[in-house]
Structure formats: structure tokens, C-alpha cells
Amino acid sequence: MYNSYxxxxxxxxxxxxxxxxxxxxxxxxxxxxxxxxxxxxxxxKLFIEPLPTGDAAVAPAVSPQTIxxxxxxxIGLIVTAVTLVRRSNRYFSTWYTKLCAGEPxxxxxxxxxxxxxxxxxxxxxxxxxxxxxxxxxxxLGISHxxxxxxxxxxxxxxxxxxxxxxxxxxxxxxxxxxxxxxGRLSDTRSFHLSIFARLLVVFLVISIYPxxxxxxxxxxxxxxxxxxPNPDVILDNxxxxxxxxxxxxxxxxxxxxxxxxxxxxxxxxxxxxxxERVVANDLNVRVVVNSNDxxxxxxxxxxxxxxxxxxxxxxRILLNLYVSPQVAREALQHGAALGGQLVTCAVLFSDIRGxxxxxxxxxxxxxxxxxxxxxxxxxxxxxxxxxxVNKFGGDSLLAxxxxxxxxxxxxxxxxxxxxxxxxxxxxxxxxxxxxxGGPEIKAGIGIASGPVVAGNVGGxxxxxxxxxxxxxxxxxxxxxMTKELGVAFLVDETTVEQVGSQATLQFEALAPLAxxxxxxxxxxxxxxxxxxxx
Numbered sequence: 001m002y003n004s005y006x007x008x009x010x011x012x013x014x015x016x017x018x019x020x021x022x023x024x025x026x027x028x029x030x031x032x033x034x035x036x037x038x039x040x041x042x043x044x045k046l047f048i049e050p051l052p053t054g055d056a057a058v059a060p061a062v063s064p065q066t067i068x069x070x071x072x073x074x075i076g077l078i079v080t081a082v083t084l085v086r087r088s089n090r091y092f093s094t095w096y097t098k099l100c101a102g103e104p105x106x107x108x109x110x111x112x113x114x115x116x117x118x119x120x121x122x123x124x125x126x127x128x129x130x131x132x133x134x135x136x137x138x139x140l141g142i143s144h145x146x147x148x149x150x151x152x153x154x155x156x157x158x159x160x161x162x163x164x165x166x167x168x169x170x171x172x173x174x175x176x177x178x179x180x181x182x183g184r185l186s187d188t189r190s191f192h193l194s195i196f197a198r199l200l201v202v203f204l205v206i207s208i209y210p211x212x213x214x215x216x217x218x219x220x221x222x223x224x225x226x227x228x229p230n231p232d233v234i235l236d237n238x239x240x241x242x243x244x245x246x247x248x249x250x251x252x253x254x255x256x257x258x259x260x261x262x263x264x265x266x267x268x269x270x271x272x273x274x275x276e277r278v279v280a281n282d283l284n285v286r287v288v289v290n291s292n293d294x295x296x297x298x299x300x301x302x303x304x305x306x307x308x309x310x311x312x313x314x315x316r317i318l319l320n321l322y323v324s325p326q327v328a329r330e331a332l333q334h335g336a337a338l339g340g341q342l343v344t345c346a347v348l349f350s351d352i353r354g355x356x357x358x359x360x361x362x363x364x365x366x367x368x369x370x371x372x373x374x375x376x377x378x379x380x381x382x383x384x385x386x387x388x389v390n391k392f393g394g395d396s397l398l399a400x401x402x403x404x405x406x407x408x409x410x411x412x413x414x415x416x417x418x419x420x421x422x423x424x425x426x427x428x429x430x431x432x433x434x435x436x437g438g439p440e441i442k443a444g445i446g447i448a449s450g451p452v453v454a455g456n457v458g459g460x461x462x463x464x465x466x467x468x469x470x471x472x473x474x475x476x477x478x479x480x481m482t483k484e485l486g487v488a489f490l491v492d493e494t495t496v497e498q499v500g501s502q503a504t505l506q507f508e509a510l511a512p513l514a515x516x517x518x519x520x521x522x523x524x525x526x527x528x529x530x531x532x533x534x
Contacts (some may be wrong), residue, residue, distance in 0.1 A: 022096065022175050023089070027082050029167045030123060034081060037131070037160030040248070044155050048244055049217070051224050052237045076134075084126045091115050099178050108179055110188065116179045117190035117292060120172050124165035131157030155213070159252065162205050166259040169193075173263075173290035183289030183300050192292040195264060202260060206253040210245045217241050267295045271302060283310045345402035346415035346449040346495060347467065348387065349475040350378065350422065353442040353483055355395040361439065371395065374429060374441055381425045385418035390466060398475075400467050403454045412449050412498030416505060416527060419445045419489055444488060446478030449495040477515045478524065485510065485526075493523040 091112035099105060135153030176185065186192075193201075221238045225231045267288075274285045283306055287299040352358070352374070359367050378397060379389050387399045388406045399418070402411025422445060430440040450471035457466050478490040487510075496507050505527060512521035 022172075023085070023093065025171060026085065026119075026123060026168055029171060030081055030085065030127065030164050033160045033163035033167055034127065034156075036163060037156035037158075040159060041156035043244075048241055051220065052233050081126050081130045084130070085123055088122055088126065089115060089119070092119065096175070096178060105179065105181050113179050113188045114190050116172075116176060117185065117188060117192075120165055120169035121191045121193075123168045124161050127164045128157055128161040131160060154209075158205070158209060162201060163255070165193075166256075166263075170259060170262050176290050177288070180289070183296075183303060185289060185292040186297050186300065188292070190292065195294050198260065198263065198293075202256040206249050206256055210249045210252075214242065214245050263291070264295065267291070267299065271295075271299060274302065274306075278306060278309070283313060341404065341453070341455060342451055343403055343454050344449070344451050345400055345454070345467070345471075346411045346447060346498070347452065347472050347475040348382070348399040348401070348415050348419060349396065349446045349472075349479040350399075350419075350443055351393075351396035351479050353444060358439060358441075370438065370441075377425050377429055378422055381421045382418050385414045385421060387414065387418050391464070396479075398467075398472070400452075400454070403452075403467065405454075405465070412495050413505075415447050415449070416491060416495065416499060419447055419491075420527060423488055442488075444479045444482030445490070446475045446480070446482065447489075447491040447495050448472075448474040448478060449492065449498050450474070474515065474522070481513065481515075481524070487526045489527050491525050491527065493525070496525050 091109065092115050095103075095108055095112040096116075099108065132153055135157065218238060218241075221234050221241075225234045228234050271287050274287050277285045285306060287302050289296050289299045289303070362370065375392065375397065382389055382397075382399045385401075386406060386408050387401045388403065390398045390400050392398075399415075400406070401415040401418070402408045408414060422443075426441065426443060433440050448471045450469075452467040452469040452471050454467045455465065457464055457468070474492055478492065482488055482490050490510075491507070499505060499507075507525040507527055510524050510526060512523050515522045
């Protein structure tokens, strides 16, 4: 599943110039980095490295010919680096165009993915190699000094290489989303700069590197002071060098901190935002994975975790469809061990009258659709009164009130109220049926209260949470007697006693009847009206 950020990048493949021409953008980044290094070398060679020979603290400038050669050399350096970058990509351009045109990312060969991941490193390597060659040519061909060769490479090549890698790597992360829209960058074997290595490079650039140059230059100035006619000039020159290196260190430090933030802190901040959304129960989130370092791997694991939570949520929804939400929650939290316990609760049994003849009149598709609509209304009504639908029996349903899964001290009141609400809901349902020209449904309801055994029944391979006992049988018998007595609703004496004065209900006693499975006669009641209560 693509996230919105990845989709915007895929869309930008055809839009912004920076994405239609990624190599052009890299060339501009490398040009900027190398120009920065070239200016640093020129400034260093003109004003910092030469020892002052007179009364001025700044050494005399080199000849115009040397400056021209330096400029030409730096331009040649940049052109060479750009040419090598363009020629070092065998797969990238071809597959980038295909992927932006809609080619499935799964078709991308491993070599193309590896090349895309290694591109920032390759750009930095090319920059460093070219600077080493440039240093050798400058030292041997212009100044005829090995020291000049080393300092030119260190001053220009060090900064240019680091700036090239961090600049290209930061920009390249959005390009990598085209090759890895689903993340998993670490699955492809390639170079990656760990967070520790990244911080170490930053530390060397802004601390050890300038200090090393200062040590080398200070050593030369210390030796010159011994024979200088005016030592104060050498000291003033040393102060200028220190200010130069301080300025460069501060500028490099600010740039490095920006790179560190963008490549480390910013992804962590995005990960934290996604975690907050998951805490708020929003599971439709995905973290952008555009690196193969520790943060990229962590982001992949986070996305795996969210996918697992989504699957668990889907499982919970499916369980709620096949069993009641209470049973599903109990199974997920405490498992599903066999066994039960004796509890006192109310049992409601409802059954559609004349269902056999109704099924003969309707096609199977129409019958199932009608039955599902009816059951949806009845289940919603029962749940609204804190009942739990325990099972369906084709055209019948069994609901319980006050079991360990839905404890309720007023279980009898809620059961009777639910039965009355079911009758009213059925009237509304039949009005809709008449308006549509469909068949009407009649149903009987029986409610009994008393002890039942509630728990998991079945075998080790398949179990069912149910209630069993004489109370369940009595509710079923009462429901079947509603048709014989011409009423829609029957309750037993225990239920009436349990309701007592807890709700204003109007019960009407009927003649005691013998009920199959019960000794003697049973007092039964019907409910004519309800003035208030659930």
C-alpha cells in the first residue's frame, strides 16, 4: 500500500524538473560541492598557505598564470567528475524512466536497485578520485611540490567529497522511492552509511580536519618565526589562518548539522508522528522508508508491526461476524479453554413463524437476503439492550443477558425490554416489506430466567461458547407456545419476579400450562405494554 508521500513522488516523476532529470540535479549538486572545494583551494593557495615575506600579514598573491591554471584545472575537474557520473550508470536511467512510466516496481532487476542505492557513494568516490588526480597534477605540474599536492587534495577534496555524498544522498532518498515504493531497501545488498559512521564523518570534518590543517600550518609558521626579521607579521598571519579555519569549521558545522537533521532526526520525527496515529487507533499509516540505515530498518519493522495490527483487527472483525463481540474479545484476551461455570441469567429465544412455507415462496437468494435483513435488525436491537446473541439456528436466534461475558444485575429487565423493542422493530420491518411488496414476517419470543451453565463446549479442534440447561429449554418451549396461545411474547414466572419493581412493565398472567420437560404446570405471562424503562 503506497502512502501519500510515495504517491506524490511517483506523480513528480512526470512533473518537477528535479525528478524528470535526476542526473541533471545530481550534476548541479556535484558542481556546487566541487566549486565550493575549488574556491577553498584557490583562497587557501592565494592567501593562507604562503608565508608572509614583508611587513604585511597576508602573503603576496601568486602569479596570474597560476590563478588561470588553477581555474582551468578546477573546471576540468568538474567536467571530468560529471562525465564519470553519467557513464557510471548502466541501469539507472533506463529503469527510472520505465518505473515513472508505470512499470511495476517488482520487475526492477536487482542490479538496477543496487546501482540506485550505491549512487551517492559512487558520486562521492568519483569526486574523491578526481580530486586526488587534480592534486597530483597541481603539485607535480604547477608548483612542483608534493606538499602542495597533498594540501590541495585535502583542502578541496575532503570538503567536496563529504558535501557531494551528503547532498546527493539527501536528494537521492526521494528518487529511491521510485525503485522501492514499498520500502525494504535493506533487502538489497549495497553500501550503507550507519548512523555512527555518519556522525563520525561529521565530527572529523568539523573538528579533526581543521585542527590537522592548523597544526601543519602552525608548524611552518613556528619555524619561520625563528629566522623572521619581524616575528609579529608571522603571528598576525597565524591569527588570519586561525580565523579562516574557524569560519570554515563553523560553516561546515552548520551544513553538517542540517544534513544530520534531515537524514536522522527528521525521519525519527516522522516515525514518532506515525506512532501517535497508531496510538489513536489509526492503522492506515505507513512510514516512508527511503534509506537502508538503522532508521530505514526500524521503519520497515514499524510498517510490519502496523500490518500485523491490521491483520489482528481484521481477525477481530471477522470473529465478531461469526461469534459475538464478547466471545471474540474473551478468546483474544484469555484464549479458548474448554469448560464452563454455573450462572444465573435471562435467556431470550426468538423464532420466525411459518418459515418453511416462506422459504418455498422465495428464491434462495431472496430468502437469504430477507433473513439477513431481519437478523440485522434483531441483533442490533438485542445489543442495544446489553444482550449477547449466542447463536443462530437458521430462522431462530438465542440471546443471553447477564452471563460472565456480559454481566448485568438487571438482566431480566433488559431481556424483557429487548423483547418489546424487537416487536416494535419487527413492525417497522414489516411496514418496509409492505411498501416494497414483499412478504411480512411473524416471530415469537420466549424469555426465561434461571441457572445455566455458560462456557466453551466442543472438542479441542473446534469449540463454541454457549449456554445450556433447563432455563434455555424453557425459553425455547415458551417461544413455541406463543403460536398456540396467539401471543407474540411469553415470559416465565422467575423473570417476572426478577423484574419486580425495577421497571414499570405491565404483565398479564395466563393460565398455567404443562410444559414438556417440566414437572407440573408452569406459570406464564405475556407483556401487553411498557410504560418506561430500557
